Amino acid sequence: MALRIITLLLFSANVVEGIIGLNWGRMTSQRLIPSTVVDLFLQNGIPEVKVFSFSENVMKAFSGSGIGLTISIPNEVIHDINSTNGAREWVRKTITRFVLKNINIKYVNIGAEPFSPSFWSKTYLGAVDVLKMIQDALNEAGHGDKTKATIPHLTDILKPNNTKPSEAEFRDDIKDLMIQSLQILKENNSPVMIDMFPILFVNENNLDIEFAFTDGKSTYFVVDDNGLNYTNAFDFMYDSILWAMKKSGAPDLKLVVGQIGWPTDGYPDANIANAERFYKSLLPRVESNRGTPLRPGVPIDLYIHSLCDENKMKTKFGAFQRHWGIYRNDGEPKFLIDLSGQGRDVYPTTAKGVTYMPKRWCIFNEDTSNLTKVKYEFEAACQEADCTSLAPGGSCSHLTYNQNVSYAFNRYFQVKSQKEDNKACQFDGLAKVVPDNPSTGTCIFPVEILEAEVADRGASIGGQGERVYMVFKLTTLLPLLLIILSFI
Numbered sequence: 001m002a003l004r005i006i007t008l009l010l011f012s013a014n015v016v017e018g019i020i021g022l023n024w025g026r027m028t029s030q031r032l033i034p035s036t037v038v039d040l041f042l043q044n045g046i047p048e049v050k051v052f053s054f055s056e057n058v059m060k061a062f063s064g065s066g067i068g069l070t071i072s073i074p075n076e077v078i079h080d081i082n083s084t085n086g087a088r089e090w091v092r093k094t095i096t097r098f099v100l101k102n103i104n105i106k107y108v109n110i111g112a113e114p115f116s117p118s119f120w121s122k123t124y125l126g127a128v129d130v131l132k133m134i135q136d137a138l139n140e141a142g143h144g145d146k147t148k149a150t151i152p153h154l155t156d157i158l159k160p161n162n163t164k165p166s167e168a169e170f171r172d173d174i175k176d177l178m179i180q181s182l183q184i185l186k187e188n189n190s191p192v193m194i195d196m197f198p199i200l201f202v203n204e205n206n207l208d209i210e211f212a213f214t215d216g217k218s219t220y221f222v223v224d225d226n227g228l229n230y231t232n233a234f235d236f237m238y239d240s241i242l243w244a245m246k247k248s249g250a251p252d253l254k255l256v257v258g259q260i261g262w263p264t265d266g267y268p269d270a271n272i273a274n275a276e277r278f279y280k281s282l283l284p285r286v287e288s289n290r291g292t293p294l295r296p297g298v299p300i301d302l303y304i305h306s307l308c309d310e311n312k313m314k315t316k317f318g319a320f321q322r323h324w325g326i327y328r329n330d331g332e333p334k335f336l337i338d339l340s341g342q343g344r345d346v347y348p349t350t351a352k353g354v355t356y357m358p359k360r361w362c363i364f365n366e367d368t369s370n371l372t373k374v375k376y377e378f379e380a381a382c383q384e385a386d387c388t389s390l391a392p393g394g395s396c397s398h399l400t401y402n403q404n405v406s407y408a409f410n411r412y413f414q415v416k417s418q419k420e421d422n423k424a425c426q427f428d429g430l431a432k433v434v435p436d437n438p439s440t441g442t443c444i445f446p447v448e449i450l451e452a453e454v455a456d457r458g459a460s461i462g463g464q465g466e467r468v469y470m471v472f473k474l475t476t477l478l479p480l481l482l483i484i485l486s487f488i
């Protein structure tokens with residue numbers, strides 16, 4: 001009996017659960033203040049968050065929350081850290097400083113998918129060197145047990161067109177770098193991190209859309225060499241990476257899904273109903289610790305991409321890049337999603353303390369006497385504002401031309417925080433402000449939230465915090481300077 005209790009205790013102490021975390025990107029014109037967002041995470045019981053930059057105000061909001069954070073060093077600054085001292089300095093100025101403020105940093109991402117051919121550049125070749133330097137510096141500073149460095153990858157680190165997971169291998173051009181980095185991760189008990197997007201995978205490979213969902217309704221399947229059946233893209237992609245790791249000498253490393261999600265606009269099959277369906281089976285699956293065919297019963301940590309839509313995101317790969325949010329930009333949930341992974345039909349908690357701009361819209365006054373001018377103003381508005389929902393297949397693609405113009409004018413008006421002195425609703429005499437909501441069908445003409453937080457430019461080598469720090473230094477010096485100047 002005693003033995004049995006001990007065994008049970010040992011067993012329960014060893015039970016590791018998969019973690020459902022959330023990514024929080026902040027490429028938006030107006031945004032929720034950090035304390036509101038931290039509250040949202042706490043209300044929803046989300047234990048881990050990835051922030052892509054680490055501005056001082058964002059980081060401070062997490063102080064004492066117990067939430068585990070992932071922060072990222074952007075691709076462009078990887079080479080700035082390229083020395084042992086550079087890494088020590090970076091760790092001291094960011095990690096040590098944040099840890100002293102009771103901020104819990106779990107992962108440091110070295111770059112953002114630096115080996116993806118979409119982003120590839122010679123400067124990113126330093127990523128593996130910097131991975132080692134940063135982890136060594138973390139270990140040296142005593143953070144190594146809690147804080148792990150890793151490189152987040154996209155599934156395009158694999159050779160294209162594998163028809164079975166067991167065929168997967170890393171691309172030849174990065175294979176040596178992958179082997180080196182896997183060795184560093186292994187030595188430090190750190191995970192491999194992979195970003196995967198089933199909707200893009202099925203589309204790019206001309207597969208049935210059903211294969212993108214994990215709810216088992218797909219009739220498309222692959223039987224691999226070992227008799228394992230694949231009925232969805234998630235298992236397929238996850239196990240493909242595992243196979244490639246295995247072939248590069250790292251079969252046992254933990255594999256974390258750094259980004260996974262379903263956009264709701266701007267791509268074929270990107271809509272609210274499909275996003276809801278996607279998460280409805282994916283999240284309980286994580287919570288069930290079922291694992292994948294190749295690693296059955298092994299828990300998987302994943303980070304949902306993403307908290308809210310980002311209307312300032314670049315759209316190099318398509319309009320969908322601005323529509324990953326499970327929330328709208330104002331902190332209203334878009335669809336049913338049970339973030340605890342129990343698969344219940346519930347909305348996540350709405351953001352609290354959000355202030356909207358007045359309920360006013362800017363629309364086209366339908367003066368079509370000079371169509372050249374209309375076209376010009378329409379396009380100019382979309383340069384600045386987010387018109388991605390107008391694109392074919394988008395939630396506003398059914399609008400008439402005049403409604404198109406109204407949509408663009410309104411987005412511009414809202415991005416400019418409805419400010420008349422910014423000429424936010426002028427458009428060379430073609431626009432007017434109205435009190436009635438012009439939204440129609442699936443197409444929402446949004447009213448923005450109050451601009452409560454100043455945009456930052458993301459992380460430089462020391463992050464926004466470093467710049468704030470410099471300003472602080474200057475102001476303490478300023479009185480002294482004034483005294484000196486007054487003597488000259």
Ligand SMILES: *[C@@H]1O[C@H](CO)[C@@H](O)[C@H](O)[C@H]1NC(C)=O
Nearest residue numbers: 079082122123124125126129
């Ligand atoms: C990093 O430094 C090493 C040695 O100084 C150099 O060979 C390498 O090119 C540098 N990498 C980058 C990306 O700057």
Ligand SMILES: *[C@@H]1O[C@H](CO)[C@@H](O)[C@H](O)[C@H]1NC(C)=O
Nearest residue numbers: 159160161162203204205206
């Ligand atoms: C992979 O498949 C795509 C689509 O079928 C094709 O365009 C591409 O050339 C293939 N790539 C390779 C390396 O075979």
Ligand SMILES: *[C@@H]1O[C@H](CO)[C@@H](O)[C@H](O)[C@H]1NC(C)=O
Nearest residue numbers: 221222223227228229230293
């Ligand atoms: C895989 O699918 C085949 C064909 O439907 C089936 O006979 C086999 O039992 C399945 N294997 C597993 C492990 O589910």
Ligand SMILES: *[C@@H]1O[C@H](CO)[C@@H](O)[C@H](O)[C@H]1NC(C)=O
Nearest residue numbers: 369370371372373374376428
């Ligand atoms: C129409 O508008 C354009 C651009 O504002 C202007 O250059 C052009 O002269 C206008 N045409 C007429 C007929 O007024």
Ligand SMILES: *[C@@H]1O[C@H](CO)[C@@H](O)[C@H](O)[C@H]1NC(C)=O
Nearest residue numbers: 390391392399400401402404
């Ligand atoms: C509305 O604008 C979108 C994006 O520019 C375009 O694809 C669509 O054809 C336009 N609709 C009409 C009716 O002109």
